[in-house]
Amino acid sequence: MHKLMSNRITIFWLVAPGFMLFLFMVCLPIVMSAYYGTTNWTGIGAYDFVGLDNYTNILFHDGVFWRSLLNALLLLAATLLIQHPIALLFAIFVTHAGKLEKWFRAIFFIPAVISIVVTSKMWVSVFHPNFGMFNKLLEGMGLSAWKQDWLGDPKLAIWCIIVVVMWQGFGYALLLYYAGLQGIPKDLYEAAELDGAGRVKLYTRVVIPLLSPMVRVAVVIAVTACLKQMETVFLMTNGGPANTTQFIGNYLYKTAFSSSLYGYGNAISVVFVIICLILTLAMNKAFKKDVGEF
Template identity: 75%
Template sequence: MHKVLSDKKAIFLLIAPGLILFIFMICIPIFMSAYYGSTDWSGIGQYQYVGLSNYKEILFEDPVFWNSLWNALLLTAATLVIQHPIAILLAIFLTHCGKYEKIFRTIFFIPAVISIVVTAKLWSGIFHPNYGLLNKFLEGIGLGVLKHDWLGDPNTAIWCIIVVVMWQGFGYALLLYYSGLQGIPKDLGEAAKIDGATHTQLYSRIMIPLLAPMMRVAIIIAVTTCLKQMETVFLMTNGGPANSTQFLGNYIYKVAFSSSLYGYGNAISVLFIVFCLILTVVLNKALKKDVGEF
């Protein structure tokens, strides 16, 4: 093994397949998108080179692009501030459920295994203004005055989308934190209890800090998922009403394929990649922290 690792030709042959795939599947498509983003092209036939005009228009004259980016950041913030703290609390709850642990774990993970199409149709029905379960519930408890066209109002539609996305992705966040807690040696908790630590002190000063590496993974996955959100939006509102629920993934599809502005759509995708790279670097630096061994 030492001879193989010291042989540069052998090392190159080992990494060559992965490197070739990376170049042809990642690098070349990005460069092609950057080039097509500088053209006025419908995706078929001749195209005209327009330089940086598409990028300038997106950055300075396209409010839908910025609204789509804002919605992605809003979803990210809601996920990190609401979904993840609840997931941590329920993960702690699962560790104390005893024989009912598997039952609760299955119940909490059910939304994650439901098809996105089924989820979108389910929640679209719940939010329906006429026969939706939410309005029926409000009417049933005497709050009929609050009945609303939840997906038809720009002020409430985005929050409905955020609720649905967080509900569907909750199981994965819970599973990550639960597995992280299971990986912490039990003797640490027992030693803390012997030393007189309360449950609050046990989790706030020992368990949660030791959960930091898993938190980092969960946060990066959550941010990535929120930024590339498309399917739920496409199936429930397609970015409407008035682009109030537009996300960048759905907006790129709508511009490039529905409006046949292929060059403009590629320019949006390139700026999206640049933004994701910047955010990834910032996150890695912000979350980078040495964690002691158990």
């Protein structure tokens, strides 16, 4: 085996199929998108070369694009600062739930296994201004003055979308932290308790530091999910009202296929890829320090 792997020609032919597939499936589409992004093609028929006009328009004049990116960053901030800490707390609770552990684990993961179409349409009904459960609940509590057109108000709609997306992804975040907690040896808990560590110090000084590798995975997944968010937005508001709930994926789809601005849509995709690469490099630098194993 060593002799086989030391043969460069053999290594080349072993690597070549995967490398060619990567070039064909990843690199070539990006190059083609970059090219079409320099045209005014509608997706059908002839087109003209417009140079970097599409890219400069995106970067300096397209407020909807930057609003879409801001919404993704708002969702990411809410996910990391609200959803994940709560998921960690619930994961700790589930690990100490005893005989009810399996039941709680299943209940908390239910939103993640239900179709996004179903959950999105359910939440549209919940937020409906006339017969929605949320407004009916406020009315029943004597808070009729608080009733709103939740998905129709430009100031409230984005926060409704963020709440729904975090609710849908809560089960995945909890499962990641639950799996990380299961991987920590019980001996460490016992040793910390013998040393006099209370419950708070046990988790802040022992458990959470040992969860660092899982936190890294959870953050990467969260960044990816927030940036590529589309389905929930498309089904609930389609970016409205007035593009206040627009996300890059949905904006790209509407631009390229609904508005038939295929060249401009490709330019958006290329800029989006560059932003993702920058964030990837930033995350790699932030997580550069290796975490010790236990």
